[in-house]
Amino acid sequence: MPSDDVVLLVNPTSGKGAGARAARLVLPRLQASGREVQAVAGRDADDALDIVREVVAAGVGTLAVCGGDGLVHTAVQALAGSSTRLGLIPAGTGNDVARMLGVPRRDPLAAADVLLAGRERALDLARVGATYFVTVMAAGFDAVVNERANAMRWPRGQARYSLATLAELRVLAPISYTLDLDGPEVSGEVHTDATLVAVGNGPSFGGGLRITEGAEPDDGLLDVVVVAPMGRRELVRTYPQLFRGTHVHHPGYVRHRVRRVTVAAPGVVAYADGERIGALPLTVEVAPGALRVLVP
Template identity: 65%
Template sequence: MTGTTGEIALLTNPTSGKGRGAKARDAALARFAEAGITPRSLAGRDADEALDLARQCVADGVETLVIVGGDGMVHLGVQALAGTTTALGIVPAGTGNDVARYFDLPRKDPRAAVERILAGRTRTVDLARSGAKYFTTVLCAGFDAVVNERANTMTWPKGQMRYNIATLAELRTFEPLPYTLDLDGTPLSLEAMMVSVGNGPSFGGGLRITEGAILDDGMLDVVIIKPMTKPALVRTYPKLFKGTHTTHPAYEHHRVRSVTVAAPGIVSYADGERFGALPLTVECAPRALTVLH
């Protein structure tokens, strides 16, 4: 007997993780079949069609939408699921898989990920919202966003190494930016390398920039990295994977319900996807998403 009894839909990005998405979908469908469940299996030809399919599932009263893919595909699904009673299941098949990390889901075994969905255990978590758009992980609005922009234009290498190479490439020319922030009504103007707004603690395959962010505390974590030399930034970068950068003198941390971030010429990224040009106001959307874990 499983904990999941209502209708399940599987939405796949078949090209996720060098084609891992299609393989993960097939493994997931096989495990569901063994449990006597036949989910709807859906795949959009592009992001817009995939989002339409996700919204249709919600409109049809599907109990669980299982996303097969990476953080970008989860990001897409969340736009349809935010504030609804349809739960999110995840079969990780991307390169970063940070949302899967948050819930300690199996990231290399699709069948084991389906077991967690079948168990039916849920957790209701916050999302971050800017206008009608949501994100689950971290909004990058500085050096990290510029790195994301470069990494997205690169076809090689795949995975975390692409971010590392993009980071080194951008370091050569990047200069601190003038920021204007509003933190729960308190204004702040300063120069910084980056400002990150975290709903959860990590992005980009385990870069724990907003270390300590909690998914269900009704708050956002705003991390400011103040100007530092390029050699210091290179030395500090590996600490992001352990979250030990928080002791660096250039690190500043605020917990807020709402933040406005403004800086010239920056397009922000969230969940690894292009999110919007600054300025942006981001607020916590408490308990907006139910996740099977």
């Protein structure tokens, strides 16, 4: 059985300082439970990963992540396969892992109470080489926009992604994919042109973009979603449907459920949990039950 001690890992810069504010709010609640609680802040992703590795090596019962999906992504690189449980204090801009699990996203104290109640759930993770992700790997138009935005120096914030989207819409063209699928109902290579391809362990990323609607993070399978080529106007009309999950009714929508998939396409750099993973081709496989997490 894991111990009752808790390490609260804080990203002080997430959500424009929301991580630090949430940590100050929840720390007394956690300490009042009578458990041994230690709060630590990572200076950057590498420092945060080193902290999590030390937490796992020490046999700490619960790592409480106070930040956004980026910090969760960093933490699971060391938590995967360990006995240390993940607790969530959402304080980012997207919080898609918390959204997927039903952890309160706007009430840090309610999230702390979920952690203290100690209801454990085993989740699958997706793995690309030695890198794990929790939610979605984007490998289509959305990933291309992300790559362009990250290369821009101006403007800052969301406006940069809006400009990157407009720039990519101007040169929008179908992407030629080869998918090598290994699943219970489909196996072999598929060659297809598409606007969007995504591999989901969970249903959403990017603050509720439900591209892999219906994906379950504990079914031992990944969802591969393909959306057929669209023109600019059709993509603009369809994009809001991705936040509702209603794009599943689009005639160009295809879904495959697999244990493993290799995604290949020229010139595309994939992103998972919002983090840059690398250029295609990439092979993604499911790691069943690799993460222990505290849920409502």
